[in-house]
Amino acid sequence: MKIVVVDDDVLVASALKTILEAGEDVTVAGVGGDGSEALELYRQYKPDVMLMDIRMKNMSGLEAAQQILKEDPEAKILLLTTFSDDEYIVKALKYGVKGYLLKQDYTSILPALKAVCTGQTVFGTEITVRLPGLIKEEKRVDWKEYEISEKELKVISLVAEGLSNKEIAGELFLSEGTVRNYISNILDKTGLRDRTQLAVHYLNAAR
Amino acid sequence: MKIVVVDDDVLVASALKTILEAGEDVTVAGVGGDGSEALELYRQYKPDVMLMDIRMKNMSGLEAAQQILKEDPEAKILLLTTFSDDEYIVKALKYGVKGYLLKQDYTSILPALKAVCTGQTVFGTEITVRLPGLIKEEKRVDWKEYEISEKELKVISLVAEGLSNKEIAGELFLSEGTVRNYISNILDKTGLRDRTQLAVHYLNAAR
DNA sequence: AAGATAATGTGACATTTGTAATAAATGTGA
DNA sequence: TCACATTTATTACAAATGTCACATTATCTT
Numbered sequence: 001m002k003i004v005v006v007d008d009d010v011l012v013a014s015a016l017k018t019i020l021e022a023g024e025d026v027t028v029a030g031v032g033g034d035g036s037e038a039l040e041l042y043r044q045y046k047p048d049v050m051l052m053d054i055r056m057k058n059m060s061g062l063e064a065a066q067q068i069l070k071e072d073p074e075a076k077i078l079l080l081t082t083f084s085d086d087e088y089i090v091k092a093l094k095y096g097v098k099g100y101l102l103k104q105d106y107t108s109i110l111p112a113l114k115a116v117c118t119g120q121t122v123f124g125t126e127i128t129v130r131l132p133g134l135i136k137e138e139k140r141v142d143w144k145e146y147e148i149s150e151k152e153l154k155v156i157s158l159v160a161e162g163l164s165n166k167e168i169a170g171e172l173f174l175s176e177g178t179v180r181n182y183i184s185n186i187l188d189k190t191g192l193r194d195r196t197q198l199a200v201h202y203l204n205a206a207r
Numbered sequence: 208m209k210i211v212v213v214d215d216d217v218l219v220a221s222a223l224k225t226i227l228e229a230g231e232d233v234t235v236a237g238v239g240g241d242g243s244e245a246l247e248l249y250r251q252y253k254p255d256v257m258l259m260d261i262r263m264k265n266m267s268g269l270e271a272a273q274q275i276l277k278e279d280p281e282a283k284i285l286l287l288t289t290f291s292d293d294e295y296i297v298k299a300l301k302y303g304v305k306g307y308l309l310k311q312d313y314t315s316i317l318p319a320l321k322a323v324c325t326g327q328t329v330f331g332t333e334i335t336v337r338l339p340g341l342i343k344e345e346k347r348v349d350w351k352e353y354e355i356s357e358k359e360l361k362v363i364s365l366v367a368e369g370l371s372n373k374e375i376a377g378e379l380f381l382s383e384g385t386v387r388n389y390i391s392n393i394l395d396k397t398g399l400r401d402r403t404q405l406a407v408h409y410l411n412a413a414r
Numbered sequence: 415a416a417g418a419t420a421a422t423g424t425g426a427c428a429t430t431t432g433t434a435a436t437a438a439a440t441g442t443g444a
Numbered sequence: 445t446c447a448c449a450t451t452t453a454t455t456a457c458a459a460a461t462g463t464c465a466c467a468t469t470a471t472c473t474t
Contacts, residue, residue: 094339115322118315121335128328132301135341162404163328178422196403197369203410385452
């Protein structure tokens with residue numbers, strides 16, 4: 001497993017290198033000190049995982065991550081931070097970062113790294129606690145008057161996000177035909193005429 | 208590391224057991240087949256990590272997780288699923304589940320397990336892709352940004368009332384084809400794909 | 415296990431919608 | 445008037461949508 005470590009603080013960076021290389025099957029291919037170096041190192045080594053501090057002078061780890069992911073959406077980037085800031089977490093998630101850990105517990109970095117390497121996403125304990133607060137509340141509309149099932153409601157909400165039948169099918173693991181049937185039923189029940197009216201109705205009801 | 212595995216499907220459950228025990232330092236203390244068993248097994252063994260299918264007859268994995276976490280908020284529960292449903296992910300997160308994986312890639316279960324064991328949270332690839340969509344975000348559509356004429360705006364607002372092309376044509380004394388052209392242009396300018404997306408954007412922007 | 419019930423899927427079909435190329439009508443300024 | 449842009453219309457076409465009747469599959473009940 002080829003790793004590149006990037007940290008502002010030279011001490012931390014080399015400490016990380018040492019810790020990581022203690023793990024079997026781990027090679028630290030490069031060590032950098034700021035965002036732009038990160039970019040270069042990534043291009044040069046194409047590491048399996050990029051371990052990067054988020055707060056760095058010059059170019060921040062977040063920006064560097066954004067850059068790298070733009071060049072290579074498959075890049076696996078694990079961000080390290082000393083404190084957990086919602087703003088950062090959200091951005092990092094949107095960019096497609098594969099993990100977000102607190103620097104505190106060094107022992108948990110290695111397992112996290114391996115999990116990330118298999119394509120999974122890992123969040124540190126403190127980060128996880130914050131996650132639920134960041135989640136959108138599902139818009140609940142009272143369709144009680146009609147008898148709308150949970151699944152139908154789900155379909156409606158996806159229609160109201162502008163998804164096509166095919167996309168909804170993919171999202172819910174149904175066939176496109178089934179989605180059409182669902183919508184047809186819903187329209188029948190609600191007396192609406194097409195998906196656009198459904199979306200409008202749904203969004204207007206959610207106020 | 209002491210694990211309890213719970214899966215509806217006996218074959219899968221034993222397969223998991225085998226896979227896990229191949230890992231060093233892993234003991235599968237118990238194997239169960241549904242939610243209520245999960246609860247008992249957890250009480251009995253207090254495993255380091257609980258690996259549980261989400262879709263099971265009788266009591267679902269999600270419910271079981273909720274129960275267990277109510278009794279022991281420190282419980283580390285890793286849910287397995289064959290499909291990823293936003294609804295479930297959100298709920299699982301709120302309950303405090305420590306991970307959410309797809310059954311597909313068995314090889315990645317072990318690393319995930321270890322990461323969870325250190326207190327981190329792990330999401331499978333497919334799940335991660337869905338996460339950003341679940342995050343709260345500010346909606347902003349700036350119609351000024353595109354050069355939308357008065358007439359076009361009128362068309363948009365009618366679309367957002369759920370009118371068909373024919374109806375809009377009648378309303379604005381245009382031919383149906385012209386309305387279609389209008390909408391086609393608008394979609395082109397805005398980068399949207401169809402009238403439903405247009406309606407959704409319009410309504411969301413009006414907040 | 416058998417039957418009922420619900421959920422999901424299929425295929426055929428008509429309709430609506432979106433795209434594109436092109437043209438007629440309209441207005442506007444030099 | 446001419447040239448030019450704008451608005452509106454027409455046509456043909458491809459794609460998505462909605463409806464319906466009917467299989468197929470799961471799930472629950474008994």
